[in-house]
Amino acid sequence: MSSSTSTPIVLTIAGSDSGGGAGIQADIKAISATGGYAASVITALTAQNTLGVSGIFAVTPEFVEQQLDAVFTDLNVVAVKIGMLADSAVIQAVASKLRQYQPQFVVVDPVMVATSGDLLLEHSAIDTLKSELLPLADIITPNLPEGAALLGVPVPSSESEMEQCIGGLRALGCKSVLLKGGHLEQTTEATDLLILAQECRRLSSPRVSTNNTHGTGCTLSAAIACYLAQGSDLIEAVTQAKRYISDAIAHADELSVGRGHGPVHHFYALNR
Numbered sequence: 317m318s319s320s321t322s323t324p325i326v327l328t329i330a331g332s333d334s335g336g337g338a339g340i341q342a343d344i345k346a347i348s349a350t351g352g353y354a355a356s357v358i359t360a361l362t363a364q365n366t367l368g369v370s371g372i373f374a375v376t377p378e379f380v381e382q383q384l385d386a387v388f389t390d391l392n393v394v395a396v397k398i399g400m401l402a403d404s405a406v407i408q409a410v411a412s413k414l415r416q417y418q419p420q421f422v423v424v425d426p427v428m429v430a431t432s433g434d435l436l437l438e439h440s441a442i443d444t445l446k447s448e449l450l451p452l453a454d455i456i457t458p459n460l461p462e463g464a465a466l467l468g469v470p471v472p473s474s475e476s477e478m479e480q481c482i483g484g485l486r487a488l489g490c491k492s493v494l495l496k497g498g499h500l501e502q503t504t505e506a507t508d509l510l511i512l513a514q515e516c517r518r519l520s521s522p523r524v525s526t527n528n529t530h531g532t533g534c535t536l537s538a539a540i541a542c543y544l545a546q547g548s549d550l551i552e553a554v555t556q557a558k559r560y561i562s563d564a565i566a567h568a569d570e571l572s573v574g575r576g577h578g579p580v581h582h583f584y585a586l587n588r
Contacts, residue, residue, distance in 0.1 A: 324545035325391050326352040327419070328538060329384075329410055330399030330427075331360035331372075337579030338364075338531035343397060345582035346538040350560055352545055354538075355391055357383040359410075360402050366530060366574025374402040377409040384410070388417040395421035395545035397538045403437070404444040411448040421544040424453040424490070425537035428462050442466070446488060453490040455550060457537045460499040474500065475507060482511050494540075494554055498532065506562070510554055519555065521562040528568035528578035535580055536561040 328343035336342075340356050347354035359380055363371035387393060396419045401407045414422060426445060428437045437445065442465060450456060460478070464471040467484040478495055485493040493511040500507070503523060510517040539560045543553035567584035581587075 323351070323353045324394045324542075325355055326538070326542050326545050327355045327357065327387055327391075327393045327396045328399065328541075329357045329359060329380075329396060329401075330534065331362055331402075332358050333362055333364050333531070335365040335530075335574065335579075337366065337573070337577075338534045339399060342531035342534040342579065342582070343399065343538040346535040346560075347397075347542045349582045349585065350539045350542040350557075352395075352542040355387050355393065357387060359400060359406055366576035366578050368576070372402075374406070377405040380406055381409050381413060384413040384417075388413070388419075393417070393419050395419060395423065395541040397423045397425065397541040398449070399425050399534055399537070400427040401437075401441075401445070401449075404441045407441060407444045407449055411452060414449075414452050421541060422453045423537050423541040423544070424449060424456045425533055426450075426456055426458050426462050426466065427533070428458075428465050451489040454544070455492045455494060455540065455554070456488070456490050457494045457496060457533065457540065458485075459496045459533060463493075463495050471499070475503075478509055479516075482509065482516055485511055486513070492550060496533070496536070498529075508558065510551065512550075517551065519558050521558060524562070524565045524568075526565060526568050528571065528573075528580065529565060530577045530579045532561055532565065532580060535564060535582065 326347045331339045333339035333341050344354040361373040362369050460472050472478045495509045497507045505520040506523045507520040539557035540553050543556045564580035567581040571581050
C-alpha cells in the first residue's frame with residue numbers, strides 16, 4: 317500500500333491517439349502535469365493525427381479485462397478516468413471490473429460524438445453506458461453534443477438551453493455532471509455548468525482564440541480525476557481542472573504540432 321505522502325495513482329481507461337494530442341496520451345500528460353502517477357488501460361487503437369482519424373482498431377473486451385486485472389491487482393489506484401469505450405461489450409466489461417475493484421473515484425468522459433457530429437457509439441451502446449457505467453460515476457463530463465445524445469434532445473445552442481438540460485442530466489443517476497459549454501463559440505467566455513444534487517454552479521473562463529484545442533475534453537476529465545485523487549473535494553477538483561485546461565489552451569500556440577487542430581500545451585508550467 318502507498319503511504320499518504322506518495323504520488324496518487326490515477327488510471328485512465330481510453331483509446332490511444334497516435335498523434336499524441338487526445339485519448340490515453342493526453343490523459344497521461346494531464347495526470348503527470350497535475351501531480352499524479354498515470355496508469356493506463358487501452359480500449360482501442362486509432363490511426364490519428366491533427367487532421368483527423370483514419371482508422372480504429374478495437375481491443376477485445378477480454379483483453380480490456382486482462383489489462384484492468386493487471387493494474388488493479390498490483391497498483392493502489394485511487395481514481396479512474398474513463399474515455400472512449402468502443403461498444404456495449406467493452407462498457408459492460410469496464411463496469412463489471414469497477415464494481416469488483418471499487419476505486420475511490422470514477423470520472424467518466426462520455427466520448428460519443430465526433431467533431432463532425434457523427435455518433436461514435438451505437439444507440440444500444442449509449443443505453444448500456446447509461447445503465448451500467450454512469451451510475452458508478454462521481455462525475456461525468458459531457459460536451460454539448462454528448463449531453464444531447466445522452467438525453468435524446470437537440471444540441472443546446474445557448475446557455476439557457478444548457479440550463480434546460482439540468483433536470484434530465486440529474487436523472488441519469490451519476491453523482492454530478494459537468495456540462496461543458498465550449499461548443500457555444502459565439503460567446504466571449506467558455507461557460508460550464510457543474511450540476512450537483514442540490515445546486516448548479518456556473519464556471520466560466522475567458523474564451524481563447526486558437527485552432528489548437530485537440531484533446532481538451534480528455535485533458536479536463538483526467539485532471540479532475542487527478543485532483544480528486546490528491547484529496548480535493550469535487551467542486552475544488554473541477555475548479556482546479558478548469559483552470560488547468562484554460563491555461564493549457566492559452567499556451568497551446570506555443571507548440572507547433574501538425575497541420576490541423578493541434579493539441580493543448582499540457583506542460584506549459586514547466587516552460588515558464
